[in-house]
Amino acid sequence: MKKNVLITGTSTGVGFESAILFAKNGYKVYATMRNLKKAVALQKAIEDDQLDIEILPLDVSQIDSINTTVSTIIAKDGKIDVLVNNAGAGFAKTTEQATEAEIRWVTEVNYHGVVFCTQAVLPYMRKQKQGQIISVTSVGGLVGQPFNELYCGAKFAVEGFMEALATYVSDAFNIKISCVEPGGISTAFMSSAIEKTAVDGQFATGEYQSIFEKYMAGNQKRANQSKEQVYQTGLEVAEVILDVAKNENPPLRIRTSQWAENFCQLKTKADPDGSKLVAQIRESFL
Numbered sequence: 001m002k003k004n005v006l007i008t009g010t011s012t013g014v015g016f017e018s019a020i021l022f023a024k025n026g027y028k029v030y031a032t033m034r035n036l037k038k039a040v041a042l043q044k045a046i047e048d049d050q051l052d053i054e055i056l057p058l059d060v061s062q063i064d065s066i067n068t069t070v071s072t073i074i075a076k077d078g079k080i081d082v083l084v085n086n087a088g089a090g091f092a093k094t095t096e097q098a099t100e101a102e103i104r105w106v107t108e109v110n111y112h113g114v115v116f117c118t119q120a121v122l123p124y125m126r127k128q129k130q131g132q133i134i135s136v137t138s139v140g141g142l143v144g145q146p147f148n149e150l151y152c153g154a155k156f157a158v159e160g161f162m163e164a165l166a167t168y169v170s171d172a173f174n175i176k177i178s179c180v181e182p183g184g185i186s187t188a189f190m191s192s193a194i195e196k197t198a199v200d201g202q203f204a205t206g207e208y209q210s211i212f213e214k215y216m217a218g219n220q221k222r223a224n225q226s227k228e229q230v231y232q233t234g235l236e237v238a239e240v241i242l243d244v245a246k247n248e249n250p251p252l253r254i255r256t257s258q259w260a261e262n263f264c265q266l267k268t269k270a271d272p273d274g275s276k277l278v279a280q281i282r283e284s285f286l
């Protein structure tokens with residue numbers, strides 16, 4: 001039987017490319033999205049290339065939606081081999097100026113969504129005595145950046161959650177745990193983040209406005225001056241996710257580009273893929 005994979009957030013970007021790439025590489029793909037009206041492009045790719053992809057609804061902020069879709073997959077295949085926690089959303093706003101609803105939402109989508117999807121598949125992977133959970137985090141899950149503290153906080157949380165899981169579920173139940181950490185990706189991510197963030201065309205107001213403008217200009221300047229390619233395509237990131245899925249001994253963490261590697265180096269130099277840390281924690285605690 002083919003390996004199957006459940007991917008969240010496949011309407012666009014990395015998730016969309018991953019669904020197609022995994023299917024082209026022999027996986028049965030359950031491509032999930034919160035709004036099935038956005039399935040048109042994926043549906044066309046499925047028909048054009050006769051891909052083994054089934055599109056299912058899944059909103060990572062709704063536990064019932066997660067559980068229903070996981071149950072549907074189990075009823076069909078009796079197993080889930082790989083979960084790719086890809087769904088996420090950018091958010092750039094100062095803590096002071098973000099509303100309570102925004103703070104809850106950015107945490108819900110980027111962190112709790114990963115926790116609840118993972119919680120839903122773990123019982124099946126544990127009983128199967130095999131499985132793999134890959135979360136798409138970000139360089140922002142390792143390095144805090146201006147105006148991104150609420151997004152970075154959620155991605156740091158995912159990194160911590162995955163790291164802690166890796167210390168015991170891999171050895172005990174053969175469930176592999178990995179974080180894929182991209183830098184910039186040229187997807188709809190930025191524009192939808194800006195759309196959600198701006199109020200009356202302003203991203204930050206009052207005393208924050210000039211700092212925000214400096215930050216945006218700096219981003220552009222860094223992109224222009226960088227020796228490495230700052231922005232990757234969704235497909236390039238999907239290729240790293242597929243490599244991790246195919247790896248018998250996948251890393252706990254992996255950056256997806258040289259730019260991302262350099263950007264995180266102060267944090268990752270001692271233990272780039274997290275394997276030393278996990279080994280040390282296992283030795284100390286288990």
Ligand SMILES: NC(=O)c1ccc[n+]([C@@H]2O[C@H](COP(=O)([O-])OP(=O)(O)OC[C@H]3O[C@@H](n4cnc5c(N)ncnc54)[C@H](OP(=O)(O)O)[C@@H]3O)[C@@H](O)[C@H]2O)c1
Nearest residue numbers: 009011012013014034059060087088138184185187188189
């Ligand atoms: N783009 C970057 O620069 C960048 C950099 C580092 C890391 N990342 C991470 O990479 C991953 C993929 O992002 P991307 O660049 O491919 O961005 P994207 O094109 O905006 O895709 C994000 C996906 O997440 C989905 N999503 C949002 N809220 C959801 C929810 N409540 N339930 C289910 N799905 C939901 C979106 O669905 P809708 O279409 O319905 O909104 C979309 O399918 C994210 O985890 C992101 O944090 C992105």
